[in-house]
Amino acid sequence: MKNDRQRTFMLITIPILALFVCFNTIPLIRGVIYSFTNFRGFGKYDWVGLRNYIDLFTDARVGKSYWFTIKLALVTTVVVNVLSLLLALGLNSKIRAKGFFRGAYFLPNILGSLVVGYIFNYFFTYIIPALADMAGIKALSSSILSSPSKAWIGVMIVCAWQAIAMNTIIYISGLQTVPEDVYEAGGLDGATGWKQFRYLTFPLIIPFFSINMVLCVKNFLMVFDQIVALTKGGPAQSTESISYLIYNNGMAGGQFGFQSANAVVFFIVIVIISVAQMKFSSSKEEQL
Amino acid sequence: MNGKKFFHGKRTKCVGIALCCMTAMLPVAGCASSGNSGKTEIEIVQYKPEAANYFKTVEEQFNATHDDIHLTINSPNDATTILKTRFIREDYPDIIGIGGDINYSYFVDAEILTDMSDYSGLQSINQGYLDIAEALEFVPVDGTYILPYVANAAGVLYNRQMFADHGWKIPETWEELLALCDDIQAEGILPFYFGFKDTWTCLAPWNAMAVELAPSDTTKQVNRGETTFTDQYRELAEKYAQLLPYGPEDPFAYGYNDACTAFARGESAMYPIGSYATPQILSVNPDLDIDSFVMPACDNKDDRTLNSGIDLGFCVMADCPDKEAAYEVLDFLLADENIQQYIDDQNAVPCKNGDFRLASMLDGMLEFIQTGNMTDYQDHYYPSEMSVDALLQTFLIEKDVDDFLATFDTNWQRYNRDIIRMVQEYAQNH
Numbered sequence: 173m174k175n176d177r178q179r180t181f182m183l184i185t186i187p188i189l190a191l192f193v194c195f196n197t198i199p200l201i202r203g204v205i206y207s208f209t210n211f212r213g214f215g216k217y218d219w220v221g222l223r224n225y226i227d228l229f230t231d232a233r234v235g236k237s238y239w240f241t242i243k244l245a246l247v248t249t250v251v252v253n254v255l256s257l258l259l260a261l262g263l264n265s266k267i268r269a270k271g272f273f274r275g276a277y278f279l280p281n282i283l284g285s286l287v288v289g290y291i292f293n294y295f296f297t298y299i300i301p302a303l304a305d306m307a308g309i310k311a312l313s314s315s316i317l318s319s320p321s322k323a324w325i326g327v328m329i330v331c332a333w334q335a336i337a338m339n340t341i342i343y344i345s346g347l348q349t350v351p352e353d354v355y356e357a358g359g360l361d362g363a364t365g366w367k368q369f370r371y372l373t374f375p376l377i378i379p380f381f382s383i384n385m386v387l388c389v390k391n392f393l394m395v396f397d398q399i400v401a402l403t404k405g406g407p408a409q410s411t412e413s414i415s416y417l418i419y420n421n422g423m424a425g426g427q428f429g430f431q432s433a434n435a436v437v438f439f440i441v442i443v444i445i446s447v448a449q450m451k452f453s454s455s456k457e458e459q460l
Numbered sequence: 461m462n463g464k465k466f467f468h469g470k471r472t473k474c475v476g477i478a479l480c481c482m483t484a485m486l487p488v489a490g491c492a493s494s495g496n497s498g499k500t501e502i503e504i505v506q507y508k509p510e511a512a513n514y515f516k517t518v519e520e521q522f523n524a525t526h527d528d529i530h531l532t533i534n535s536p537n538d539a540t541t542i543l544k545t546r547f548i549r550e551d552y553p554d555i556i557g558i559g560g561d562i563n564y565s566y567f568v569d570a571e572i573l574t575d576m577s578d579y580s581g582l583q584s585i586n587q588g589y590l591d592i593a594e595a596l597e598f599v600p601v602d603g604t605y606i607l608p609y610v611a612n613a614a615g616v617l618y619n620r621q622m623f624a625d626h627g628w629k630i631p632e633t634w635e636e637l638l639a640l641c642d643d644i645q646a647e648g649i650l651p652f653y654f655g656f657k658d659t660w661t662c663l664a665p666w667n668a669m670a671v672e673l674a675p676s677d678t679t680k681q682v683n684r685g686e687t688t689f690t691d692q693y694r695e696l697a698e699k700y701a702q703l704l705p706y707g708p709e710d711p712f713a714y715g716y717n718d719a720c721t722a723f724a725r726g727e728s729a730m731y732p733i734g735s736y737a738t739p740q741i742l743s744v745n746p747d748l749d750i751d752s753f754v755m756p757a758c759d760n761k762d763d764r765t766l767n768s769g770i771d772l773g774f775c776v777m778a779d780c781p782d783k784e785a786a787y788e789v790l791d792f793l794l795a796d797e798n799i800q801q802y803i804d805d806q807n808a809v810p811c812k813n814g815d816f817r818l819a820s821m822l823d824g825m826l827e828f829i830q831t832g833n834m835t836d837y838q839d840h841y842y843p844s845e846m847s848v849d850a851l852l853q854t855f856l857i858e859k860d861v862d863d864f865l866a867t868f869d870t871n872w873q874r875y876n877r878d879i880i881r882m883v884q885e886y887a888q889n890h
Contacts, residue, residue, distance in 0.1 A: 210878055214547030215570020297713050318712035406659050407712045408854035424541045425845025426566055
């Protein structure tokens with residue numbers, strides 16, 4: 173009997189595993205192999221040993237893209253989590269038309285990120301400068317996407333605008349797991365307002381907080397669509413994210429081998445960051 | 461987890477293996493050709509999506525008149541990336557339509573193209589374009605690998621009506637160009653429009669000026685170690701920066717489409733871009749009277765030369781099973797009426813010798829085209845992954861000539877390492 177159950181589970185698992193190996197593990201291994209060649213993506217190629225990896229650490233453009241991506245990921249993660257936690261607290265309280273607001277705030281998540289990017293592109297290029305001109309704000313009278321030092325803020329805003337929706341939903345579901353009697357008991361001990369949030373609500377939703385942090389950091393480290401729609405890596409290569417650089421130079425350019433090495437390193441970086449985050453936040457979790 | 465037990469069940473094992481095999485076969489099955497009743501299948505992938513309608517018509521006409529060959533022409537967006545992705549999977553079309561740029565050099569070097577020297581259609585092609593194609597090879601290779609189809613020309617587009625109204629004359633030297641810009645500005649009109657948000661547009665004025673200010677084989681000289689870009693490109697960079705004050709206040713906020721629209725609406729008198737931009741401009745304002753002139757970057761008007769290169773050429777892949785059928789398709793594409801149709805649609809310059817009607821926006825360049833005073837784009841020699849367009853954009857923002865030229869030289873050495881080694885090995889052996 174037990175054997176039969178096991179067999180069923182295996183029958184479910186094996187095809188999935190086969191698909192995973194086919195479309196994930198094998199390409200990954202091939203990518204690692206190509207990272208030791210000067211393969212352009214077609215034609216003949218030579219083995220170059222560790223040259224790609226050595227180049228990677230001396231390439232200013234790659235360094236710049238890592239700096240940009242990490243900066244973007246950190247800032248966006250903080251902005252998204254603060255705002256979506258605030259929104260979730262608001263949307264979880266007893267307000268009028270709660271269902272409508274929850275729906276409205278979820279809307280950005282169902283729009284394609286390319287569409288959102290193109291709309292914001294127009295917004296940053298024409299509408300904001302026009303409004304700023306009327307209001308006499310000099311700092312905003314030219315498009316922020318055309319300034320190498322400020323373009324990343326534009327990308328950050330678009331990423332955050334879209335990501336807040338999903339994170340808010342996760343926080344709302346987290347807030348709903350906190351039982352009412354905890355607040356009642358806490359209230360008797362004088363925990364209200366900020367204290368209530370700090371000592372009761374937040375520790376109890378830490379698992380949701382850690383999910384959001386991991387998802388955010390991972391998603392923003394791999395930012396791609398928004399870059400394509402907003403800046404295409406410009407101006408002056410200031411918004412070239414790692415994924416964009418890998419795709420652009422690996423596929424459209426002739427650096428398949430070199431960018432494969434970049435992808436391998438990037439993969440390792442993401443694994444390390446995710447594992448570190450999980451370790452850190454699981455040590456902080458509280459159980460009722 | 462009790463994985464061992466599972467493998468004792470023999471039947472399950474078989475099912476498992478069968479499933480693995482099936483999933484592994486999936487991508488392969490997708491590639492198998494569908495077979496079309498004994499006809500020879502010829503597939504073309506060409507990289508100009510703006511000419512998709514033209515190629516649709518050609519495909520229909522060809523299939524209607526040929527019983528033994530079935531032709532399919534694909535004109536996807538970003539075809540070069542699609543082609544390269546297909547090449548990674550070793551899935552080759554029969555014929556590819558690409559530009560005469562560094563990708564062509566790569567494909568020749570990768571030995572994935574067929575030598576077309578035996579194709580009779582090559583006889584009718586303007587020798588100038590065959591030479592340009594020859595020059596694109598990293599190291600000289602025997603044979604001809606591309607059939608140049610149409611060329612484009614880059615200079616300055618101008619609003620003919622506006623010029624006539626104000627009595628402005630076409631500039632023939634750098635001094636005259638700057639004087640003209642001052643005149644235009646004095647009347648409260650913007651001389652140039654730029655769409656530098658799309659980095660590739662930074663290359664258009666650069667190329668048009670480079671043909672007059674730097675040797676046409678600069679990149680090859682650098683590869684042979686005979687010169688540096690710092691030596692060859694200084695004047696070019698300095699002059700390019702001088703054009704900026706005559707453009708919109710923040711050119712990096714606008715893309716190619718924005719610039720085309722602005723020029724079409726008469727917001728600027730000139731737009732330094734290639735002839736390929738005219739269909740886009742006319743789609744905004746069909747009544748605009750556009751003409752063009754050769755970018756006068758030099759001080760002597762006789763030193764001017766037109767920036768022109770192979771915009772579209774066809775290569776037969778080495779993998780193509782039926783070369784004769786491919787040549788038959790090329791014959792059809794080369795028919796005079798088809799070429800005329802193409803150049804009417806796209807304002808292109810034909811690479812074939814013969815009596816073709818050129819679009820009116822090429823009037824100002826006609827003299828150069830007819831006398832063959834043309835020089836290929838410098839950027840056709842730049843590797844795309846080096847992103848010279850982005851370097852130029854950085855330069856135009858920072859305006860630091862020394863830094864730009866130094867970066868150009870270091871990046872060039874880095875991105876062309878394998879090619880430079882190949883070129884120098886070749887030089888030693890020949």
